[in-house]
Amino acid sequence: MTPFAAIGATALFLLYVWLGGAILASALSRRKGYGERVGLASGLLVPVVGALVWLVWPARPDSVWRARGPLGRGGKTVAEARAEAGSDAARGKDE
Numbered sequence: 001m002t003p004f005a006a007i008g009a010t011a012l013f014l015l016y017v018w019l020g021g022a023i024l025a026s027a028l029s030r031r032k033g034y035g036e037r038v039g040l041a042s043g044l045l046v047p048v049v050g051a052l053v054w055l056v057w058p059a060r061p062d063s064v065w066r067a068r069g070p071l072g073r074g075g076k077t078v079a080e081a082r083a084e085a086g087s088d089a090a091r092g093k094d095e
């Protein structure tokens with residue numbers, strides 16, 4: 001096997017890691033309420049670290065991450081959680 005073939009396999013593997021990090025960062029930023037573009041940009045510029053940054057970055061108050069949890073197994077839908085938060089604000093509970 002020539003050295004070029006070994007370099008090609010390694011390059012392909014690193015390409016998959018790079019794209020996987022970008023996809024994961026995009027999905028995490030979307031769930032945390034910041035949109036996909038921000039996560040995709042951070043995942044493409046800083047491949048593996050971008051996904052780790054989004055794991056520790058705080059979620060916005062009205063995000064899917066806060067309403068349903070990190071894995072999406074919360075009891076309420078996002079619309080129900082937002083309606084409940086709106087009714088709590090109307091009653092004055094969030095003061």
